[in-house]
Amino acid sequence: MDSTTIKQLDQQFVIQSWSKQANRDAKVVTHSDGIYFWDQNNKKYFDMNAQLIYANLGHKHPRIMNALAKINQLEISAPGFASASKSKLAKKIVELAPANMAKVYFTTAGAESNEQAMKMAKAVTGGYKIFSRYRSYHGSTFGAGNLTGESRRLGSEPSPPGFVKFDMPYVYREYQQYTSEQELSAQYLTRLERQINCEGPETIAALVIETIPGSNGVLLPPDGYIKGIETLCRRYHIMMICDEVMSGFGRSGEWFACNHYDVEPDLITFAKGVTGGYLPLGGVILSEQVAKHFDTNHFSSGATYSGHPLVCEIGNAAIAAYEELDTINHVKRMEKVLGERLQRLLAYKYVGDVRIKGLFAAVELVKNKVTKEPIIDYGSDYGKDTQGYMGAFTKLLSEEGFSTFNHESNVLITPPLTITTAEIHEAMDLFEKALVAFEELYPEMEEGHALNL
Numbered sequence: 001m002d003s004t005t006i007k008q009l010d011q012q013f014v015i016q017s018w019s020k021q022a023n024r025d026a027k028v029v030t031h032s033d034g035i036y037f038w039d040q041n042n043k044k045y046f047d048m049n050a051q052l053i054y055a056n057l058g059h060k061h062p063r064i065m066n067a068l069a070k071i072n073q074l075e076i077s078a079p080g081f082a083s084a085s086k087s088k089l090a091k092k093i094v095e096l097a098p099a100n101m102a103k104v105y106f107t108t109a110g111a112e113s114n115e116q117a118m119k120m121a122k123a124v125t126g127g128y129k130i131f132s133r134y135r136s137y138h139g140s141t142f143g144a145g146n147l148t149g150e151s152r153r154l155g156s157e158p159s160p161p162g163f164v165k166f167d168m169p170y171v172y173r174e175y176q177q178y179t180s181e182q183e184l185s186a187q188y189l190t191r192l193e194r195q196i197n198c199e200g201p202e203t204i205a206a207l208v209i210e211t212i213p214g215s216n217g218v219l220l221p222p223d224g225y226i227k228g229i230e231t232l233c234r235r236y237h238i239m240m241i242c243d244e245v246m247s248g249f250g251r252s253g254e255w256f257a258c259n260h261y262d263v264e265p266d267l268i269t270f271a272k273g274v275t276g277g278y279l280p281l282g283g284v285i286l287s288e289q290v291a292k293h294f295d296t297n298h299f300s301s302g303a304t305y306s307g308h309p310l311v312c313e314i315g316n317a318a319i320a321a322y323e324e325l326d327t328i329n330h331v332k333r334m335e336k337v338l339g340e341r342l343q344r345l346l347a348y349k350y351v352g353d354v355r356i357k358g359l360f361a362a363v364e365l366v367k368n369k370v371t372k373e374p375i376i377d378y379g380s381d382y383g384k385d386t387q388g389y390m391g392a393f394t395k396l397l398s399e400e401g402f403s404t405f406n407h408e409s410n411v412l413i414t415p416p417l418t419i420t421t422a423e424i425h426e427a428m429d430l431f432e433k434a435l436v437a438f439e440e441l442y443p444e445m446e447e448g449h450a451l452n453l
């Protein structure tokens with residue numbers, strides 16, 4: 001089928017996520033290889049968002065292509081059956097996870113993983129309230145949509161009873177005085193503890209965090225914050241759930257981002273990177289304590305495709321590929337290279353902040369570096385046709401062949417974890433070219449009120 005027909009049928013028959021449907025302009029990926037893909041006009045792009053932060057092994061990885069070619073030899077079997085690929089993958093994931101983890105429940109996506117984790121926490125604690133943070137994204141199904149804190153939550157509201165939001169540190173935009181990150185963390189944790197007490201600790205089943213919030217701009221937690229969350233969870237017998245759908249499987253330079261912060265969550269949710277994005281798979285990792293609960297209590301969930309053997313086989317191939325590539329150490333090395341390039345961006349007029357952990361990075365744009373007025377107002381890219389200055393910048397990036405994702409005033413830089421030093425430099429040269437063009441296009445910007453959001 002030619003690209004024009006593909007686009008026309010897509011426009012006519014497919015509902016596209018998070019957009020008005022009329023006059024969309026979806027690209028067609030006609031070819032891909034490593035960190036690159038080509039569109040219907042044969043234009044080459046650096047895939048600096050790894051599609052949707054899932055193509056973490058890049059495109060057409062030989063080991064995965066090989067495994068895909070062979071999965072037709074496997075038997076398919078429903079969740080109630082044991083299969084070699086499912087057993088092997090669950091064991092491997094438990095081995096990679098923090099030491100207290102014991103079992104895996106497989107799902108098909110990130111949102112579904114969060115739905116299941118919430119149910120497990122409710123079953124174990126008897127509580128019904130779920131705490132989560134405003135600047136977070138956890139999926140778009142009814143429960144995960146209401147777990148989400150940012151504006152993409154609004155389409156799922158009103159929420160079922162029990163969803164409670166709390167505020168979190170945003171170091172670049174902090175409005176209160178503090179002398180150290182530890183002190184800042186303590187301020188937020190004190191307020192959170194008060195909120196827990198006001199809500200009634202015995203009513204709370206779980207506290208859910210994206211260990212490092214991703215699509216909201218790679219908001220790195222200040223020192224002591226994640227450990228402090230764990231302490232509060234233990235003090236009040238609340239399940240700590242780390243959503244590692246985006247940050248898991250090497251993205252942050254550890255197998256799971258929670259490994260950076262010396263914590264042992266009760267539940268970890270994952271998806272995306274577990275198969276390098278080649279097939280849809282997600283899941284929940286249960287601590288030994290949570291897993292034990294279900295030895296003698298009914299596990300009240302199920303799904304037709306939980307632990308599908310063919311999909312699990314691709315999960316095994318992806319993890320084998322990550323290990324073969326020594327991905328964790330490679331990501332740590334590449335973090336230095338990309339980190340240095342990001343620091344250079346701070347010299348540009350509209351770059352307010354840069355943040356990076358592993359190959360999980362964001363560039364935050366502002367209209368004015370002194371007032372830190374965001375390049376677009378909070379929530380203004382939700383359900384709107386235009387993204388104002390941000391839309392203009394990402395168009396320039398795309399014209400340069402730098403493909404990525406932006407949300408609010410942040411541009412994510414989250415390439416396949418296989419990216420090399422030379423590729424990072426080439427891609428970031430394109431990013432800088434786009435920034436130069438952006439400054440030429442907007443030597444001045446219309447400033448509004450200096451919202452310290």
Ligand SMILES: Cc1ncc(COP(=O)(O)O)c(C=O)c1O
Pocket residue numbers: 109110111112114137138139140210214215243244245246247271272
């Ligand atoms: C942190 C996080 N949690 C959950 C989800 C939802 O995953 P899915 O789109 O597979 O349902 C996402 C998706 O981007 C995510 O980034």
